[in-house]
Amino acid sequence: MTEDEKPLGERMKLPWRQMPIGGTAFQPGSSTEYKTGDWRIIKKPVIDHKRCIMCLLCWIFCPDVSITRSPDQVEIDYYHCKGCGICSAECPVRCISMVEE
């Protein structure tokens, strides 16, 4: 694996001489490798799948693209969810609750 093919997170722990010039990222979409989930403090959103009506409002409103969807249900990506609670506030059937971690 060449230096450029390594995941960004791995490459960016290099000493200063080996860092990409000017901090340019040569892999598109690499910001997903930055796990913002550890910014979350106090509460995390939890979905009650029995009451969920799959309206996808949480998926639309999530500012961090942390709601993932599959054909039959939505899930929360805790590696990236910052715990803002917007999904919980927007849910029309109140099936997303903010639970203490």
Add this chain to the structure above:
Amino acid sequence: MVLHTVKKVYYPSKVPPFAPQVVPYQGEGVTVRRQEVVGYNGDEAVALAVKQSKVDVVAAYPITPQTIIVERFSEYVADGEVDTEFVCLESEHSAASASIGASLTGARVFTATASQGLALMHEVLYTASGLRCPIVMAVANRALSAPLNIHNDRSDMMGSRDCGWIQIYAENSQEAYDWTIQAFKIAENTTVQLPVTVNFDGFVISHAMETINTLADEDVTGFLPSRKPIFTIDPEHPVTVGSLFLQEYYFEIKRQQEEALQKSAEVVDQVAKEYCALSGREYGILETCGMEDAEAAILCMGSTAGTARSVMRKMRAEGKKVGLIKLWLYRPFPVEEIISALGNVKALAIMDMALSFGAPVGALCSDIATILQLRGNNLKIFDVIYGLGGRDIRPAEIEGIFNEALSVAQTGIVKESVKYVGVRE
């Protein structure tokens, strides 16, 4: 430690007062290219250099005393003499920002500004150097407001001296022309990848017509091939520039940038040598005059050096051992070259054409004091603040400074560490 080229000008010179300051190159079997002598002011000379450098994009906003550069260049564009995208922006902040965008696409980019314009660009200057955009910017140094003043001092560039750009100061129109061409080659060197400012004194150089030697277009093209960027922003091969770098990564990127800037002195030196072979005009890191046996010396930059050199010649004829150091390269600061150039001098006057408000001495003097202290050198120095807001520095005043330095050399006592020259007491 490698010492880079230091140009030595010998004295006493038999050069008549109005002869061109160009000394034919005496190198080993080098054929200097034929040149055309024209009467241009500093701004026009820079505009011509930019035209000959085949710049892809010029993004600029007019401001006195730089206006003539973009005026003249827009004429070249309108007359179809250049194949350049000329972008008129609504402010210098936008001009600098557009320059960054253009530079990232792999284009050769030029902009020009002065004074308030440079101050408005301030935050973008750091972005340009941080993103390693090899932009070249001409700065016709002008005083900062208030009170409002359009004339020359260097408070604009000195206020932005920590912006990470390579900073070059030209003494006259010829140097402004030559350094502008060299600046592209320095900036675009793959080990440098940093923006460069070519500074010249507003009005004193920018609006004063002088005879200058200009290279033929094809010679400039031969010296300066089109830019080969190390990466470009290209939809086929997407990259992310200017992304967030927090505590874990920012420091490494800045350390890398500092290394590139410090190492760029070697490239400046190399480019100057190549340019000398082409033009016959020697450039380098700094220029010395009479430093071999001088007891007292002046260290200055820009147009002041011309006046100081002529005063020096007169004083040498009177048997006074005085010398002169003129810095071309201000950032990166040429530590070894200055220490070496100082020789056995016993007193040094440092000429600062800008105030650093509240600081112990001016910016240039502060740098010199620092390197002397770091080398354990006990040389007696004093700072001269002069020429603010376009106040002329006269030969008699420079002679006074030389005499003051000579008296410091003899007595070893510095009466005033900061001397204001030319202000009404």
